[in-house]
Amino acid sequence: MSVLIEALVPVFGLIIMGYLLKRWNFPGEGFWPLAERLTYYVLFPSMLLFKLGNAQLAPSAYLEVAVLIMAMLAAMTVLLVICQVIWRWPGAVYSSVFQGAIRFNSYVALAASGLLLGDTGISLMAIAVAVMVPTLNVLCIVMFALVAGQGGIKLKPVLKAVATNPLIIGSLAGVIWSFFRIGFHPIIAGLLSPLSDLALPLGLMTVGAGLQLKALRGASVPFLVATAAKLVAFPLMTAGLALLLGIDGLLLQVVILLSALPTASSAYILARQLGGDAPLMAGIISGQTLLATVTIPLMLGLLW
Template sequence: MQVFSTIIPIFAVVILGFIARRKGFMPPAFLEPANRMVYYLAIPALIFKSVAKASFVTEFNVTVLLVTLASALTAYLGAWIIGHFTRWPPGRIGTFIQCSAHGNLGYIGIPVAFYFLGPSGLAKASILAGFLMIMQNTLSVLALQTHSLGAADTGKRIREVAEKLVHNPIIISAAAGILISLFQIPLPGVLQRFLDILSGLAPPMSLLLIGAALSLQVMRKNIGSVMGAVAIKILLLPTIGWVCFTILDVPVKAYLPGLILLATPTATIAYVMAKEMHGDDAFAVAAISTSTIVSAVTYMIWLTVVGNGG
């Protein structure tokens, strides 16, 4: 089956990254620069290439975009409400909210779309990812900022957030690719080959880095409270999207890239954001690790049930 032949190799590479770190093949000194290289160079090259080569008029679906964004927004609001019924400290509530809805679009969503749907699906997913990433980062920062005990200057933090969004490499690459596609600007052959080489690094390296970041010890320590965030992120959130797509009678081939993005596990950047904005960074690590492992199963379910319908 295509689902198994796609998902099993992807998460086999994630497990390989986990083993490689434990065996010393990917030491801590290697992880940070490798992560920066993938985040700032390889993934933007992959997204730019896939969007620029696609027909924006053909690949863009405004209904799919609006449902995808609305589903993510609903998850944020739901997690916000749930968090306020707990007795957790503010830092954990803010981290819980972002871990419940902030998906790993670049390192998991884009590779899954690429390997399962091919170039056309990758182009659709990349266009959606640009818009979704803006909303995710904005709402995650708002959640953390609102529940941050250490926040001193709200205005300054808002300016910093806006600046980070403007300089986000994935957002920039998606926007640039959209402009190239929209105005049908041809790319020189030399540039296309350069992007082919550089973007080829993104899927395997990002999966290895996800595996290297997994922490079973932190997962066990926080498993009870973290399962709520995991359930919202990889079960409830894609279910909301799927129900809305079905009600609106959107074709499966049109919405599957959006569903793949909605079903992503918690983004690795959730840890960085929690640490920088006085959240619960240990909770973030547990949510990232747990949701990544469980998503291997949920992706197979989603792609089997929904993908076969397309």
């Protein structure tokens, strides 16, 4: 447990640092949105290409990751439908609960896997991200169309956004690079390596800068259900599915870590654009990010 805590303290320390710097308006009002764009479009894709391109993964690893991710999402969707049958929330509320319980913060995923599991772990996590991000985007859009009164939502723009997602492009490029054993010329490696090193700390600080702690006032039952489902039920369910599928070792550690992470910051944007409960979504994102400092070490200590 002490090893886990020592590895995770820098992750959440950087998130808190980003929150404090943003609160103190340092280095300036316009810095953090630009830093997030730089991280999203340049630093993280560079890191994914470099880490995955250097990885030596067995071909079977890709299929195992895809099968387990799909099983995880299917099981969690069933659980969330059951929750809606029990509580019967309005569509806008349920769509935010759904996002809060099933999505994950990819920045924290890649940073935590890199610190805890090394380069092979971050490579497996990158594959999981490449599978999970497009699947979750389509799943959440469909859910909005069904429950949030947003009939007529078109999937074509969503699919286009998924296809041009820098994290997916970086992951797929890295998989191809690794599969064909292309390797990196020293000049290219010399460029990608420092960009890769910069991605994780800056990405985590932008997560902190995006926290809205005021949204936590008056935490409600939907907040509690989404948070308990995401931070506790999801990792437990994932561990059970991995056991049933005979998956263990490093891949098991990766998917348990992935399922234990707080929800994605981008869920707020989707809730605001498509008729979800945006204030509730902001509270879920901020609350889960803070609570994850406690629940992630507990879940990993229990299930690893």
